[in-house]
Amino acid sequence: MTKPGTSGLIFNEPELWEKSREGRCGISVPRSDVPRAAFDPALTNDAPELPQLSELDVVRHFTRLSQWNFCIDSGMYPLGSCTMKYNPKTNEVQAARTGFAAAHPLAGDLFSQGALKLMYKLEQMLGEITGFPAVTLQPAAGAHGELTGMLIIHAWHAKQGKQRSKILVPDTAHGTNPASATLCGYQSVNIKSGPDGILEPDTVAEAMDEDTAGIMITNPNTLGLFEENIKEICDIVHAKGGLVYGDGANMNAVMGIIKPGELGIDVLHLNLHKTFSTPHGGGGPGSGPVAVVEDLIPFLPVPKVQKENDTYSFITDCPDTIGRMHTFYGHFGVMVKAFAYILSMGGDGLKRASQLAVLNANYIKESLKTTLDLPYDRPCMHECVFTDKTVQEHHISTMDMAKRLLDYGFHPPTVYFPLVVDAAFMVEPTETESKDDIDQFIEAVKAIVKEAASNPEKLKSAPHLPKVTRLDEVTAARKPCLKG
Amino acid sequence: MTKPGTSGLIFNEPELWEKSREGRCGISVPRSDVPRAAFDPALTNDAPELPQLSELDVVRHFTRLSQWNFCIDSGMYPLGSCTMKYNPKTNEVQAARTGFAAAHPLAGDLFSQGALKLMYKLEQMLGEITGFPAVTLQPAAGAHGELTGMLIIHAWHAKQGKQRSKILVPDTAHGTNPASATLCGYQSVNIKSGPDGILEPDTVAEAMDEDTAGIMITNPNTLGLFEENIKEICDIVHAKGGLVYGDGANMNAVMGIIKPGELGIDVLHLNLHKTFSTPHGGGGPGSGPVAVVEDLIPFLPVPKVQKENDTYSFITDCPDTIGRMHTFYGHFGVMVKAFAYILSMGGDGLKRASQLAVLNANYIKESLKTTLDLPYDRPCMHECVFTDKTVQEHHISTMDMAKRLLDYGFHPPTVYFPLVVDAAFMVEPTETESKDDIDQFIEAVKAIVKEAASNPEKLKSAPHLPKVTRLDEVTAARKPCLKG
């Protein structure tokens, strides 16, 4: 087998200001057709010290920089919890249409019917996929959705007349879950998952009380396991007057299979930049819509999209709303892409995507479980989590394997998360990777595990092919240098 | 100095059919809304054996391939005779406008006024730049322009009543010149340039006779030198009833400085994909407009664009025309880009581009002339030509230096052309390269010449950083494998 990773010619490139020369300008300054209106000098500064470059300088700079990046389009990106599936190019075409890209958010409903209709329909479709009657598209990312959802839970308790102080958060939860809860003033109570990697109703029942606002639950969880007791757990929480928050970032495993809204979950956020194929952009922007059950609809953020006859409008007159979460309506440009994706896939296509995502993950799990330690040996959903136990004897860690995978031409899995597993190595292939590429990945991991015994130094000093080797993160944090 | 070249992670990628799997399809097959109309099976084949891939397979395949290429956007490309200047991105935006990209060539004049007007105006502007009264945009590339021009000369002689059999071609000419002449049935007579690297009137006078159709002259020539005797030479040729063909591929040196039409040249082609910034595309498409003097206008190819009042139309009714050179009107998409470039630069901008192109070339010539052998030590135009004489003692050739430059992160100059210089090393920086990048290039050449003495093996085995090392071109030609 030839591994995808190899080395080639790329280019060094200094920081922008090292290239700057007084008098260069890379932008076309518009011609002025009006008189100059000078400012009172007291109001002004010197021009900001931005670098001065020609257009080619800028193009070459960022082209070179880009070539130092790994991306989905260049290779498999099996980052657990991140759903790095193919980002269809047609989605970009759709979002770039002048009618969307150049739309002003305050042009007024009359002149925004296309955008409003798209948002309305997308809300409906996400409601159908998740099994909820209403959705807000306003949250700008998953964590923002969590905050929105938790604010709704907070507002609901307030409306019930008695606020609560705690929230249950399983140990497998993503870090954003407790952080979002904190922003709502809730104290997180850590809930241990059971020996099977999933939550046990008894544990929840023990922790749940009437000063607890509810539970935040990720299903499938970050171990890639389905929370089988979800209905029972919801019942327990509801019985004590709590609400269930669902982190739906892992929805890619279960579209068309389960609907969280049918399982007792009250509020759920989705990550359009995962499940719905919008690009991650090296950090964002994302979009984190939130779906709610009937009783929570009054608390949704404003403005909301409303349809009357065939006309769409924004409404803000909602007395119980938590208020506004975004300056305008959220990441509309991201919504367009997700909308285009859902229309392209259809219901059957989405279900098939989930089936194949789960197939890919189980295939990897089965193929590697004798090579790597698999702490929870059970059928998984969209991802599977290994540890570095089998290579520890060679003093090789998950980090070493991850870095070595780069030399083989694969992006490493998510490492050291979830925290419940020591030195986790969390693989989420997604459905858009073919068996052939997955087989190459499996071979690479096997080869690396062999190298762990035969040539551990090679792993410890990995990666060898990228432009830079391992970076000194300790000094970076101790003596932060955050600007040039 | 840090050199730009370094190595990084890139990816192996098999040939398309090695990735093919029965049943995959990367295109969205349109929904049918009409009945199937089956063919008589006798008329049909099995489906052609194209590879079967998913959309991501295709995207990843070509993304990986692209990363194996050097390009202007990634580094300096000082290829002599090729004018690898920056290709502005806005030109691409213009050519992609629906009104241009989706225009059908046979929609009729009434529905093609925008395209016709653009072509008309571009002809006018190129006429102004070159000093000729008429231009055809039909030729698809430089060599195609040469053929067009030579056909015009051929037709003119025929019209004079006596065809001639020979054509003078200087030894510095591009290979396309004699090849184009041959296509017109002319026998090329090789003319030696003088000791200064330029043509001497006497040599031309000696060769020119009344069976010679004319001369093909490149000015500035491929040594980067201005043919100072151009007017005298034109007079000599004209006196014997010949015509002067000008290869204007090097027009980038002299825009706004000279106008070939004022010097006695009768026919001239331009390369829009050089002087006028349209991208070379890894081989084409180009565009090679041809400009002519008044007397030759009747011979221009049809269809021609005509303006009457404010309406544009195609005309074909030209009895002396050489005929048609392209199925439609030439490379319209390329014309749009060149048109956008000229509008962006304006007359002063074009002149400035030429001045700076010449400045850059002279700066390199002066900076390297003590490092490399400079056979013609005189002020140059847009390019300068060195040889490998100073490194021959180390058994290092131009080819070795060229390949080693790749490791330094520069595309090599044109090598072993023009033929009049042994082992030419022909550098054309163009005006869009900054002094800083040029200084880096100069440093790189100096470092390589030092290496030639200190570490010749390193040069002979270069390049070391690209994905592949030197390729076996001999076997490739002896046992051609032209398909997979």
Place this chain on the structure above:
Amino acid sequence: MRYLPHTRQDIDQMLAVTGHADLNQLFETIPDSAKTKTALTLPEALSEWDLNTEMEELASKNAACGSYTCLMGAGSYDHHIPAIVPYLISRSEFMTAYTPYQPEVSQGTLQGIYEFQTMITALLDMDIATASHYDGGTALAECALIALNKSKKANKIAVSSLIHPAHRQIMKTYLNPSEYEMVEIPADENGLTDVAAFNAMDDIAGVAVQSPNFFGNIEDLGSFRAGADEKKCLLIASFTEALAHGVLKSPGRFGADLVAGEGQSLGMTKSFGGPGLGLLAGTKKLMRNLPGRFVGKTTDSNGQRGYVLTLATREQHIRREKASSNICSNNGLNAMTAAIYMASAGKNGIREIAQLNHDKAVYLKNKLVNAGFKSVFSGPFFNEFVVKAPSGFADKRRELAQKHNLYAGIPLESYYPDMTNHYLFCATETVSRHAMDLLAKEVQ
């Protein structure tokens, strides 16, 4: 489906390895009772071509179709975007990469964001800037929380009533579950935040002032700095129009402790309001209180320069419930967009474009006033200003949009109920004199 590479044979072979009879059986751990009984009721899958038709139909129902004259701002601005910006940003290597957690293969994103941080500090004259936030409003809300959380005693944040109304609403939403209180500083008759009213307030952890403010007027941040010093509270400067800093005295020069703003003007389309770019900067002292990611410079094991995400101990994935914020994904690609834009414009370009915005806005205001609109405030503004329109303008405005594709201002009444017939106008470098003259003629 062209996105799904699995052939029948692939599936069979893979199921054989996983030991399942078919795809449905893969979900064996999900109790039957949990499975949904109904197939997804969604529109049938569209081909790429039908999708194009459907999407263009929707897109064409927005005002933005074709080229229109945009005299609206209020947090979303119509600026020229050089062709190289979308071109470069759409390179797969930027667009389809994840957050740069593996720095060895993310140096492109990392150096770019580091450069972004640096240029933002240059633009604002601040010590440090984060790697981006969702938008100006959420960035401002985070700043309010920083001020309040840092304060030992004070539990109020003073907020100018001339901060963008939506930003104030977001702050309110964010503060709602807390014990903190948000108090508004009224506007004075010059359309500026009443500094005297602020000076009279007690128990203030921070004061937030937007300049240019929602009315477009340039605030005297210096007086708020003085007032904040008096109270020993933090000064938070905010903005919605990043380009204003191309010419106006920067918040850093006024001594702001925190700056939050919207960066959409730096190379991003309006895109019906998002994604934009939340900008967040602060003094060095506040470094560990700032939310979200930072890129820092360091070296690799060979001593080569390189960049990493750093100071992660403030962040949710390390600190969980004790994190400085819950933010995870930010608006990274938009930060990269802004970096490309700022590098293109450069020191002189941004100054020139900023000045041109002002020139156009002054021209427009004069034209409108000559045409019978009333100037409402007389102080200096950047590219937005408020006028009172003659009655009947609401209808005229709709007509202008429908007939001339010209969008004339934003009515202020819904934000400030006493401002009937008041409109907030904006003119940027994209607006031609011709269009402004046309407007003036039409409303005469």
Place this chain on the structure above:
Amino acid sequence: MRYLPHTRQDIDQMLAVTGHADLNQLFETIPDSAKTKTALTLPEALSEWDLNTEMEELASKNAACGSYTCLMGAGSYDHHIPAIVPYLISRSEFMTAYTPYQPEVSQGTLQGIYEFQTMITALLDMDIATASHYDGGTALAECALIALNKSKKANKIAVSSLIHPAHRQIMKTYLNPSEYEMVEIPADENGLTDVAAFNAMDDIAGVAVQSPNFFGNIEDLGSFRAGADEKKCLLIASFTEALAHGVLKSPGRFGADLVAGEGQSLGMTKSFGGPGLGLLAGTKKLMRNLPGRFVGKTTDSNGQRGYVLTLATREQHIRREKASSNICSNNGLNAMTAAIYMASAGKNGIREIAQLNHDKAVYLKNKLVNAGFKSVFSGPFFNEFVVKAPSGFADKRRELAQKHNLYAGIPLESYYPDMTNHYLFCATETVSRHAMDLLAKEVQ
């Protein structure tokens, strides 16, 4: 000017090195008498923004503005282009590279073109294909020259009169300076090339037949193969619609010696007729006679697979006046475009799309005939066909374009003067039944 990086200081420093006083002095070797006396009289430089306005104004004056229904073919076809094609092809690494003369840093272009060559041979069932030519017409002219140059005695090329008229004109232009003669084979009453007429010809070096021919009819290449065998001349098959080969029996199966055609349908826009893609294929025997570039597979000094331009000894830069052709730059990027398109469509996709073209064309023809048009030929066609329109259709046709943005056929009279009121219609996969029904209703 943003494309020119030179600062004042750069220029001064560089002039100091070159020893010139100013930029003008750089041109000292040009005699003053040769220098032009007048500055370039060109429009003043436009900013990027004014350029956008000016170009959109021109673009909007073409029929293509917005989405229109294109029932025209005749060498330029309206097909769907997947979003990935322009996306990938516009990557700088493909777009801004030169001809791959330095193979070590051009493997992307080289492997891509090698794959292109391979897929073209698969599409046409030929032994080899070149790395592209300018367009179908120039490729065909080159084929004629090959046949004529190879032939020891015969000096005529027989050309079907149903080859695209423009292609025939190009051949004529190319052959004009030579001693060679081009003779046309007439059409029979079925709209097919008259094979009997060809069989009766003498002194023929090659015969060129287009299928589907200019009328859209599918020729019986087999009978021309037989005739050519008889004469020991070369059979040149040509085409203007590459997609036809997705379903029709390939020229290779008919035993063509040379194939020339237009590849625009393989992922390229119509672009007012160019740049398209000249396709040129031949038998192995003719390898060294073919014009232009080839990419070949080889190995590097480490034995790794790699690709190079090869067989350059046929080419002008080595052989100069003795080269097989003068071609240098070809249409490489369009060849890459076709490679991406063909890889996306694949075996099944291209078959399905080709069939769909036929389905639509048959539907359209039936509709038109029912609406009163006369079917002119009754044999099989691919996606184009000829009908005779009722009188008055010329006006109706203009009206359809102006009112319904529907372009109904191409009048044939200018090509074949006796074909008054005859129109060549084309229907591809992009045309909806709805549009065809509308047309039928309008012309009823």
